[in-house]
Amino acid sequence: MFDLLIKNGTLVDSHGMYHANLGITEGKISTIYQGNKSVSAEKVIDAANKLVFPGIVDTHVHFQLQDLGKIISTDTFNSGTQAAAFGGVTTIIDFADQKRGESPLKGFLDRKKSADGQVAIDYSLHVSKTDLEYLDEIPELIKRGVTSFKFFTTYDWRNLDLTDTELVQFFKNVRKNRGFVIGHCENNSMVKTYREQLIQDNKEDPIYHAHSRPHLAEEEAIQRVMLFARRTGVHLHIAHISTKEGGDLLAQAKQNNLRVTGETCPHYLLLNEKAYTTPDGYLNLMSPPLRHTKDQQALINQVQSGVIDTIITDHCEFSRERKGNGKLPFHQVTNGIPGIETSLPLIHDFLVNSNKISYPGLVQLLSTNPAKLFGLYPQKGSLQTGTDADLVIFDPSVRKTITPDILHYNIDWNPYTNFQVTGWPLITILRGNVLCEDGDFVGESNEGKFLKRDHLNYGH
Ligand SMILES: [Zn+2]
Structure with a gap:
């Protein structure tokens, strides 16, 4: 029975x-x-x-986002995970942030407390490291089931980035404890300089968001952290690859047997920077930004050939009001778009119905590979x-x-x-x-x- x-x-x-x-x-x-x-x-x-x-496994989402203790996203863990379930998603991995100068273990426990008893589907957490303090908590976090640690190479104006020296130390420590690292890769000095220049020139339209974060910024940062990964031996997962150049670097690194994997998002495959020039263009701001048709095409090829391992959504849900109703200059618009409920049907229609990937290929990208990579297979991601x-x-x-x-x-x-x-x-x-x-x-x-x-x- x-x-x-x-x-x-x-x-x-x-x-x-x-x-x-x-x-x-x-x-x-x-x-x-x-x-x-x-x-x-x-x-x-x-x-x-x-x-x-098998249920979809989305390993990069941001529900119930907070800023200064206040929820700024329109979803909560509860509403967001219900929307995810409607989209066929049964497992998510969200992020617990280490606040600068504070313990990442505390960040993890706080985040877990706000999710427990509130989620409709199964979940886990990555921990984002924003400074080198408390490196000694990494073994304890791994023991509690957090095996992946996110870092940023940019956002120094928000105090999120690690310096190159810190990155190397961080990679060594994570490697020693048999965890791995996830990189948000954009060259800080480029992004910061272009951003400030555009602000100074009163270039405020959404399209300038894309200009402020050029292809080269992603390419350079990926190349640099790959070198650090090679020298320290840590496994490196490249988050939300948005450019052809980023995908090309991943392909080369895999050919050279570097311990590296990478993900992209539905929006980098289906949308491009034209989405910034529509009346609602401000809503489509996210980082890295939308790119060109040549990048879309290249990323599709890299998904087809297996260079890109997973498709995840980087889901963030914000209201028009939160995004400034189109009245704010690009650099003041909160970044992030929703995606978790539409990921499966969009990727199915866009890649399977057009014969670019097979059904098993779809399951691999959206369920099996994410589950394997993040230590959840075969309980998740298999039949x-x-x-x-x-x-x-x-x-x-x-x-x-x-x-x-x-x-x-x-x-x-x-x-x-x-x-x-x-x-x-x-x-x-x-x-x-x-x-x-x-x-x-x-x-x-x-x-x-x-x-x-x-x-x-x-x-x-
Ligand atoms: Zn993200």
Whole structure:
């Protein structure tokens, strides 16, 4: 007797796709079998003509963002993770910030406290290091399941960056403790100088945001931190690659057997800097900025060839008011766009429907690789028996036009408004419990668990 039986579906994992039935017992996938068998189950879902994927794993999100103790995003952990579930996402990794001069362990515990009991799906945390104090807490953080540490090479005007000397020391320490590092890579001096120059020249329009953070700033910073990673032996994951040059460096580094991986976001594949010249252009500000069509094309190629390992969203949800209603100069607009609910249908339509990647390739980019890289596989990111029954049942033929009102964010805008897609997630299941079904949230909204993560286990 199963708790839940999903029958007649086409199961898709990173290896392939096949017709089968999937039985769930006590939150785990307990059997996968083909053909007709008389079995009983408390609940049966007929998934004929539908696809069954492992739940999406988005390893770079920012819910319930705070500034000076106040929530500045329009989502909370609770509303954000529900929107994520509607998009087929069953695991997220958010960030705990070390405040300058304060303990990162405290930052982690505070962030965990605000998420526990509030999340609809399973979650974990990275820790962002913003100074070198408390390096000795890294072993304790790793013991508590935080194996990945973010650093910034820029934002010195917000006190977030580490200097080159600090980076080397930080990399050595993380390496020694068998963790790994995630880099936000932009050359600080370039970004800062261009930004100040544009401010001085009263260049305020959204497009100048892109001019203030040129391609070369990303390329140079990636190249530099790759050198530090090579010399210290740490595994380096490059966050949100936005340029052709960044992707090219990742390809070269992999050829040279550097311990390196990289991610990009749906917006760098689907949008370009033209989005800054529309009346709502200010809403599309994020860092790194949107680029050119040649970058979109190159990043698509790098996704296809496996150079880019994962697609994540860097989701941040802000209201028009928070972004200044189009009245602020670019450098005062809060950066970040929402993306978590539309990632699966957009990437499916844009890359699978156009035959650029296969269905198993889609699962690999959005679920299996992120789970492997961040120490969650095979409980997450697989359809193996004995693992968490986190699933999304996807209808590949339903057509939708994306508008803010079909989504579940607390905002009246979306960067993909009027994009038409074929294929949409119908049912999302977390550890055997149906969370979303045909557009309704039917599950518990606060039973997501914190996931202690293992050491990196990704190809080396
Ligand atoms: Zn981010």
